[in-house]
Amino acid sequence: MEVKMLEAADGDVIARGSYYGGPDYEFVVGVGGQVFFRVVGDAEMVWAGPNAAEFRRITEAWNRYRAEVVHRPSGAAQLERVARLRRELAGLGALPADLPPDPEPLWSLLLFEAEHELG
Numbered sequence: 001m002e003v004k005m006l007e008a009a010d011g012d013v014i015a016r017g018s019y020y021g022g023p024d025y026e027f028v029v030g031v032g033g034q035v036f037f038r039v040v041g042d043a044e045m046v047w048a049g050p051n052a053a054e055f056r057r058i059t060e061a062w063n064r065y066r067a068e069v070v071h072r073p074s075g076a077a078q079l080e081r082v083a084r085l086r087r088e089l090a091g092l093g094a095l096p097a098d099l100p101p102d103p104e105p106l107w108s109l110l111l112f113e114a115e116h117e118l119g
Contacts, residue, residue: 001110002066003027003059014052015059027055037106048106050093058094058107061085065114074117082114 002017014035015027024040027048035049049055065085069078089095094107 001062003062005056005059014055044103046103046106046109047099050096054093058089058092061088061092061094062107062110069114078117079115082111085114086111 001019003015004017005015006013009029012028012030013026014029016024018024026038026040028036028038028045029052030036030045033051034047035052035055036045037048038045049058062085065081069081086095089107089111095105095111099105
């Protein structure tokens with residue numbers, strides 16, 4: 001998944017992208033300042049960050065990971081990099097334990113996909 005931060009917010013939208021050429025999506029700041037992921041045109045939202053500043057830091061970590069794994073072979077090296085990403089995301093508040101499991105928070109889902117080489 002690719003995440004591109006906007007230079008200036010477009011209403012409540014602070015980032016956009018697409019999921020491997022799939023539907024366009026956006027990240028919006030909701031009530032209380034939390035950030036949510038949604039497919040453009042869909043009302044359902046998935047938690048993506050505690051606030052805009054932390055979401056930016058989470059996105060930077062994710063984009064660093066994506067840039068590095070393009071050149072990394074699968075297997076042990078990939079799993080090692082995913083483990084490092086997991087620690088980094090946890091430290092940034094991207095993997096809170098106090099959210100309901102359904103829908104699954106975005107970064108938990110992306111880590112699962114990365115660990116199983118699905119994305």
